[in-house]
Amino acid sequence: MEKDINNHVTELLDTLESSHSLSVVEYKELIEGYSPNNASIAADKAVKIRKTVYGNSVFIRGLIEVSNICRNDCLYCGIRKSNTHCDRYRLTPMQILDCCREGYLLGFRTFVLQGGEDSQFSAKNICELVDKIKSKYPDCAVTLSLGEYSKTEYLSMFNAGADRYLLRHETADKEHYEKLHPANMSFENRMQCLYNLKEIGFQTGCGFMVGSPYQTNETMAKDLKFIETFSPDMCGIGPFIPHKDTPFHDMPAGTLELTCFLLSIIRLIHPNVLLPATTALGTIHPKGRELGILAGANVVMPNLSPVNVRNKYLLYDNKICTGEESAQCIKCLKNRIESVGYEIVTDRGDIKK
Numbered sequence: 080m081e082k083d084i085n086n087h088v089t090e091l092l093d094t095l096e097s098s099h100s101l102s103v104v105e106y107k108e109l110i111e112g113y114s115p116n117n118a119s120i121a122a123d124k125a126v127k128i129r130k131t132v133y134g135n136s137v138f139i140r141g142l143i144e145v146s147n148i149c150r151n152d153c154l155y156c157g158i159r160k161s162n163t164h165c166d167r168y169r170l171t172p173m174q175i176l177d178c179c180r181e182g183y184l185l186g187f188r189t190f191v192l193q194g195g196e197d198s199q200f201s202a203k204n205i206c207e208l209v210d211k212i213k214s215k216y217p218d219c220a221v222t223l224s225l226g227e228y229s230k231t232e233y234l235s236m237f238n239a240g241a242d243r244y245l246l247r248h249e250t251a252d253k254e255h256y257e258k259l260h261p262a263n264m265s266f267e268n269r270m271q272c273l274y275n276l277k278e279i280g281f282q283t284g285c286g287f288m289v290g291s292p293y294q295t296n297e298t299m300a301k302d303l304k305f306i307e308t309f310s311p312d313m314c315g316i317g318p319f320i321p322h323k324d325t326p327f328h329d330m331p332a333g334t335l336e337l338t339c340f341l342l343s344i345i346r347l348i349h350p351n352v353l354l355p356a357t358t359a360l361g362t363i364h365p366k367g368r369e370l371g372i373l374a375g376a377n378v379v380m381p382n383l384s385p386v387n388v389r390n391k392y393l394l395y396d397n398k399i400c401t402g403e404e405s406a407q408c409i410k411c412l413k414n415r416i417e418s419v420g421y422e423i424v425t426d427r428g429d430i431k432k
């Protein structure tokens with residue numbers, strides 16, 4: 080019986096490797112068929128296919144956590160509006176430009192501005208900021224990860240020079256979405272935002288948490304099908320990790336094993352996709368990011384935020400890299416990446432089409 084299941088999973092992986100597509104039912108069977116052995120078969124295929132596109136290169140993105148002020152109340156997130164224990168901050172444009180200067184010297188050619196949905200980050204203010212960064216560092220890409228805006232607002236950000244936008248879809252299942260978010264947030268709007276971003280011409284990233292509360296193999300299979308059909312340029316997946324001051328404080332975290340298996344599957348769906356080994360993965364396991372790379376990821380996003388705000392941008396408990404200087408962070412990560420036979424490159428790291 081077990082042998083039959085394993086044969087079936089191996090067949091599914093072969094199909095995925097050659098045709099980059101499965102049905103939702105097949106994705107579900109693939110996830111259900113997780114075993115260390117099957118994960119290692121998937122990782123071998125993923126690494127092989129990534130090597131043909133990106134060789135041994137791993138791209139780095141300087142992550143600048145611009146504000147932890149948020150109007151939303153996502154039930155999983157440590158910086159949700161209702162968390163009164165969160166010490167709020169907002170970086171000034173000057174502070175953000177300082178981070179970019181430091182990052183540029185350290186070899187970063189992509190800056191990711193991420194934050195809560197802070198009303199001070201109006202489209203107009205974001206455009207001014209992007210314009211300043213792009214005029215000073217025309218050889219760098221700017222990625223925004225600031226949540227939901229109207230299509231007109233996204234267009235203005237694109238016209239101001241922003242290159243990429245990350246907006247995790249969080250889950251491709253409406254009912255599941257509604258269990259993770261309050262009633263005033265809408266699944267349809269989130270998805271519409273992603274389509275708008277893509278239509279405007281952004282390099283667009285979606286993604287989801289592995290092991291989020293109420294997630295099932297079925298919802299994950301839908302996530303994979305959505306990722307297949309939406310065909311994002313980037314895809315951010317990392318384990319859900321509970322935060323002590325949220326309604327999900329005693330929910331279990333997602334696992335390293337399943338996250339790595341999914342990274343391999345996503346690599347097989349889209350050989351060219353930019354796939355980060357996330358900080359959350361590095362948080363649940365001391366070698367999480369290295370293992371993510373070995374499963375098929377090809378991006379890491381070291382923290383470039385000023386040291387004095389790092390321990391305030393806490394989406395989940397026990398987040399790593401909250402104490403070090405940026406220079407230390409990049410050095411540590413460089414060693415980690417090299418220890419598994421890969422190489423960090425100074426490059427914008429655009430998707431190879």
Ligand code: SAH
Pocket residue numbers: 155156157193194195196224225226227245246247249287288317318319320321322359394395
């Ligand atoms: N406000 C922006 C950025 C959100 S933070 C936006 O709406 O897109 C970036 C990502 O962190 C989220 O999309 C979510 O998937 C992830 N995240 C939030 N809380 C988390 C938690 N408790 N564990 C793991 N990941 C989390």
